[in-house]
Amino acid sequence: xxxxxxxxxxxxxxxxxxxxxxxxxxxxxxxxxxxxxxxxxxxxxxxxxxxxxxxxxxxxxxxxxxxxxxxxxxxxxxxxxxxxxxxxxxxxxxxxxxxxxxxxxxxxxxxxxxx
Amino acid sequence: xxxxxxxxxxxxxxxxxxxxxxxxxxxxxxxxxxxxxxxxxxxxxxxxxxxxxxxxxxxxxxxxxxxxxxxxxxxxxxxxxxxxxxxxxxxxxxxxxxxxxxxxxxxxxxxxx
Numbered sequence: 225x226x227x228x229x230x231x232x233x234x235x236x237x238x239x240x241x242x243x244x245x246x247x248x249x250x251x252x253x254x255x256x257x258x259x260x261x262x263x264x265x266x267x268x269x270x271x272x273x274x275x276x277x278x279x280x281x282x283x284x285x286x287x288x289x290x291x292x293x294x295x296x297x298x299x300x301x302x303x304x305x306x307x308x309x310x311x312x313x314x315x316x317x318x319x320x321x322x323x324x325x326x327x328x329x330x331x332x333x334x335x336x337x338x339x
Numbered sequence: 340x341x342x343x344x345x346x347x348x349x350x351x352x353x354x355x356x357x358x359x360x361x362x363x364x365x366x367x368x369x370x371x372x373x374x375x376x377x378x379x380x381x382x383x384x385x386x387x388x389x390x391x392x393x394x395x396x397x398x399x400x401x402x403x404x405x406x407x408x409x410x411x412x413x414x415x416x417x418x419x420x421x422x423x424x425x426x427x428x429x430x431x432x433x434x435x436x437x438x439x440x441x442x443x444x445x446x447x448x449x450x451x452x
Contacts, residue, residue, distance in 0.1 A: 264444065264445075265444050266442030267440075268442070272437065272439070279435075315382070325387065325389065325431060327372070327387065328372075328384070329384065330381045330382045331381060332380070
């Protein structure tokens with residue numbers, strides 16, 4: 225068990241550029257979550273996958289954001305036409321999916337800085 | 340906005356002292372989870388409380404879940420420098436067949452030797 229991994233760990237981009245982040249969950253975890261964390265705040269839920277199906281999206285996820293989990297394993301989060309307000313830590317978490325209250329395990333996050 | 344509130348936002352503690360951080364939700368929770376995030380790190384799961392009035396201990400950490408399942412507390416005794424970090428509570432709100440975690444803003448703990 226290597227834990228949840230995320231790449232890249234840091235991303236600096238210019239406003240208006242597109243960026244894509246990748247999350248590899250713990251092997252055989254059915255559920256995958258994306259969160260955004262800004263300085264001094266707790267993680268805020270963005271979206272949730274059960275296997276390859278995206279079952280919920282937060283209103284925080286504007287139309288510039290898209291997430292996929294094509295084969296039910298790794299997931300990508302793309303932000304188009306980045307804005308300075310997108311600067312944050314993007315966290316991915318996974319859970320086994322065995323029950324409603326299963327524990328979520330977080331990855332190290334991708335820190336995005338939009339100049 | 341977040342519906343889970345945590346107080347205090349900051350906690351400066353002398354090494355060896357005790358402190359408590361509190362978590363309050365505007366809605367009844369299915370369970371409450373606590374995470375610790377070290378500076379520059381990511382949230383690490385500490386514990387989950389499910390039952391009304393439940394109390395759990397992990398060494399010097401004592402976690403409580405309120406009778407109404409709307410509040411929780413974390414009490415740390417004899418604080419050590421290794422306790423430095425931000426402690427988040429996260430309330431689980433069940434929607435359909437899965438649970439959404441709503442995090443508080445965290446209590447940032449600084450320990451003075």
